[in-house]
Amino acid sequence: MDIIQILQEELQIKRTQVENTIELIEAGNTIPFIARYRKEVTGGLNDEVLRKFHERYTYLQNLEARKEQVIRLIDEQGKLTEELKNQIVKAATATEVEDLYLPYKTKKRTRATIAKEKGLEPLAEIIKAQNLSDLEAVASEYINEEKGVTSVEEALQGASDIIAESISEEASYRSFIRKVTFNEGMIVTKVKDQDKDEKDVFAMYYEYSEKVKTMPGHRILAINRGEGEKILTVKVEAPVEKILLYLHKQIIKPNSPVEDYLVSAMEDSYKRLIAPAIERDIRNELALKAEDGALEVFNKNLYQLLMGAPIKGHTVMGVDPAFRTGCKIAVVDETGKKLDNTVVYPTAPQNKTEEAKKVLKALIDKYDIDLLSIGNGTASRETEKFVAEMLKEIPKTIHYVIVNEAGASVYSASKLATEEFPNDDVGVRSAVSIARRLQDPLAELVKIDPKSIGVGQYQHDMNQKRLEENLTGVVEKSVNEVGVDLNTASSSLLQYVAGIKKTVANNIISYREEVGNFKTRKEVLKVKGLGPKVFEQCAGFLRVPESKNFLDGTAVHPESYDIATKLLSALGYKEEDMQAGGIKGLSQKVGDLEKLAEEIGVGVMTLEDIIKELEKPGRDPREDMPKPILHSDVLDLEDLKEGMKLKGTVRNIVDFGAFVDIGVHQDGLVHVSQMSDKFIKHPLEVVKVGDIVDVTVMSVNVQTRKISLTMKG
8 A cells, every 4th residue: 555645646746746745754853843934844724724634644664564464364374365464555544454354353252153162164165165955964073062062953053154154254244234235325313202292402314314425424423422322213224125136146046045044144144244244334324424524513613613703902891791699700811811800680580680880880990991801601692681781871881792612611620721710719710711712712712621612523523532632633733823921921821832732731831931032032941841843833933023133023933043034134123123113015025936946945935934924923723713792782582573684603613504693692593504695515615613704583482592694695
């Protein structure tokens, strides 16, 4: 198996790109570093392609290792033939390898192994040859009471068990049956409890069937959950007649004297051994494909959430809504430092509305607050109403934003939050987190396990290790894309920087506390555990805006400082020209980019990146993201009317549509069929999390609190 050729064909890239990328990965380089600073080497492969490359490369390496192991194990049994070895070597998947290994695998005691212990294997081989005239007479020769064979019937049954197992272990049979079952089979689901409530979330699957081949990922994950919760039974119904006809042609010779006997063994083999195994394989394959689709949605949703535009320069009041325990309030300054906190009880059961207004107005006046951040959890709708009424009574303009508080409770109870706010309870910590999410979503959300942020669907039904690895990769990509200030970044943020592990991140914080702020990028080399290789990986993503060397505040890697200086000189600029915050129109003065790159001695793609940085040093890519919608009043669900046109924020995307916040606390659903006048397969073709979209109300059900929206027209 040529791993390089496989990667080349699957990813549609050149062989040199594959070879160079493998070399970079094997040398211990991180994906963010390769994507940003080795573009010439990889031919410009981006972060997303590189992560797919790495995952697939790892799988193929493991597959090769398993092949070598299987070949060795079969060879040790003295049963390895050249033909079998070639089949294993050419196998393209782990399933094919395991199919070929199955006959030689050490098994638990089965009906066939017990029959072999009774000495019935020679009888099975005679029958398989299909040239005997008197089956019972031959079988009678194998009666052996000492071995537990007391009759012809027992001898024939034992031989049948051996034949059935040998049929089930034939790799070519399993391959055909797996393929035909996948292409022509049906997934059939039924409810276990016939008296189950028809309003149950799994109601549509109480009596349901769909082709295996066409079943979409979100339905696969849904029925898997229903089965896991013991509400549904799920079966794969295969084209049994077609499969048995195929087996008949493969196994039974024309005019075979033992046809009836072999048909019985063959049917037993399929129903007892092959069908359950193939069903497991197909269900696993479907789950894996569904996971792939769900992971893609998760990754893109999380990326958009993390890359949400920060609202800087505001003192923010964070509000963590609640009923009985009251709304926790925290005021944070523009750097995210907590200035004050309190608790108010504007909602049921206390309903201390006027008292709450008095307390909050005093805080707004004291700290000159013009922006409130309200969590979207329990009591959010009631709290939003209260805030909107209060703001009408204040003479200056103040806005509020409803913030997705997913994971805030996880953070507030974490060791990190306890260390940051040792004297505050979880409610105050949560309110601080809600406020900071508005100021800098990325810096705050990195403190939370990505799985707890809650964007996507069926996250608890997926392989948790794989989910965690993927989402961690998204956070890593986001952090490195934005870059971090070496003198203000938290340990949580630093440990997502390429090459930096948790211990080194903590060491950076300790160094800052003991020595003071970093004055240059190179000073980070003094941090314990951060050697030249780690510095190479992380340096370009760390910023020191206060450094005397302006390049330390940009995404230009230290290895390219000489290139940047040569570029400025070639275009008639001095370093002092950079101090004011970039040279506007620098790219227009370049002229022939390829010629200039050759003169300076650098690749074209690297030169382009350096030019962009010199034009806008340390530019935050989140500036291009949609800004949150600022509210000053509130709508009720009852206010919505069919045909009403509104602006909304995309909060979550799933396979069947997008949930949009239109300012009534209850998100509305834009079904995939209502997202565009053109046909689309998936919502991600049209929208991303955080997008501001124009929607029209199609219908509102006040009882079920369901809102249907359309983006058509």
